[in-house]
Amino acid sequence: MSVDVVGIHPYGVDLGIPDRTPPLGLLWIAAVLERAGFSVAVYDEQVAAESFEKFLEASRPELALLSGTSHGRFRAFDYARRLKQFDPSITVAYGGPHASFTAADTLARIADIDLIGHGEGEGTCLELAEWKVRGAGRPEDLRKIRGITFRQDGGLVATPARERLADLDALPLPARRLVPMGRYRLKMDLLDVPGTIIMTSRGCPVCCAFCSESFFFGKRYYTRGAASVVDEVELLMAEYGLRGLVIFDSTFSLKRKHVEAFCDELERRGIDIPWQCQVRVDTVDEPLLEKMRRAGCYTICFGVESGDQEILNRISKGITLERALDVMKWADELGLYTKVSFSLGHPGETYEQAKKTNRFARTYARYMTFRGYNPGVRVYPGTPVAAYAREHGLMPAGFDWAAPYENKENEQLFKLKDNVPLLLQPQLGVRELRRLRLRFLSGYVLTPRYVLTKAVRAFRVGEVRRLWRGLLRGLGFKVKREEDRVRDVPLGAPADK
Secondary structure, eight states: OOOSEEEEEOOOOOOSOOOOOOOHHHHHHHHHHHHTTOOEEEEETTTOSSOHHHHHHHHOOSEEEEOOOSTTHHHHHHHHHHHHHHOTTSEEEEOSHHHHHOHHHHHHHOTTOOEEEOSOOHHHHHHHHIIIIISOOOGGGGGGSSSEEEEETTEEEEOOOOOOOOOGGGSOOOOGGGSOGGGSOEEOTTTOOEEEEEOOEEOOSSOOTTOOHHHHHOSOOEEOOHHHHHHHHHHHHHHHOOOOEEEOOSOTTSSHHHHHHHHHHHHHTTOOOOEEEEOOGGGOOHHHHHHHHHTTEEEEEEEEEOSOHHHHHHTTOOOOHHHHHHHHHHHHHHTOEEEEEEEEOOTTOOHHHHHHHHHHHHHTGGGOSEEEEEESOBOOTTSHHHHHHHHTTOSOTTOOTTSOOOOHHHHHHHSOOOOSOBOOBTTBOHHHHHHHHHHHHHTTTSSHHHHHHHHHHHOOSHHHHHHHHHHHHHTTOOOOOHHHHSOOOOOOSOOOO
16 A cells, blocks of 8 residues: 655664664654645664565655765665665655755755755655645745755755744654654663653754754754653653653753753653753753752763863853863762763864863763763764864865765774764874874773773673672772662553564
């Protein structure tokens, strides 16, 4: 039986991240289309149980919506080719942050992609479906659809930008039933229980130099109501047996009232589920963290990025090192885990400034449960870092986002294949970044605390685990008791297999 529209989410390159998460953006678009009466099917390469060809034979769509990241762009191009081979009449639209910022490159090189969608996709894709499925599908009528770029008469036509969605509660919940939810297998850190991601807001006013969030969604920050979010939480627990949440917002804590309302709603309904979120250190204080802890938050994630205040100012991070340290200490006192990220190689950064980052991470390691460390800033389209790289001639020779490219330097640093360039500068190139990474690892991995902590996490049998934790405490290491740090995890319905 054919459907009107298919959504396709490419997997991309393997960056060493074991968890797989549902493509919420695509599933939100699918839900909007279904509410308007269109039939929709979704193919997520991460978890697909059948070949793409079998999926196409079963769906036979009129419109195909491709999503994906910069890392997955070549897979998206390949899917566009296979769609056109299957049926040249299928209209192929490509959207998401990468597509939005590389429309000209993509349409110039990838003939199988018919048009690019910019920014949020719900309204644009709904109008595209109306145009293709219920209308005449005439090329000249595309000019009436806001927020797209397409070819016409040998050139490119970019229609006016579409306004942001201010009322996120007007959207239906993402159509998760269109994907095999049981195949994603996201495990909550340190809990080993099944979890998933949710989103409660869009946008960011901060504009960090390395991030495209503010430029894709816009600087206005819009939130969902607490009732809508917790309705979704209850659905995930009841229908999919999920027992943990990762709030996938770029920054969950930008509006204090939003966080407080979410916590209050969880407590009002008696929902006891562990969750983690991304915060900015300048938007939380000890009372707010304590409230989050009582409502089930057990891990907070935030980026310090650099141990040098001058670099933080230059990349528009908008925080101070003193405040970051305060938040880590508050979290430690409250029994919250912390995930703290650092990165090296920011525009104009020197070797000595990068060493300060290593020093900061090493000095305050006791306040960090996890440390993310990236020796090399990736150049993503639409970011100030990308503009800096272009301006200073730091992009790879002849580089084009739609042309074949493999990042050999990333293999040297991470032992991973990648296709997004690193910002390599004369004063901070591969050799310097590799040296900094080795110094960081030697000061972190080759310590008794790290080895013993890893040994503890390797054992799953309760008695053995408690034995090792007792040994750590006996040796003088600060190890908080599990019962002091994580609330009881409620059981849900069996997850979809």
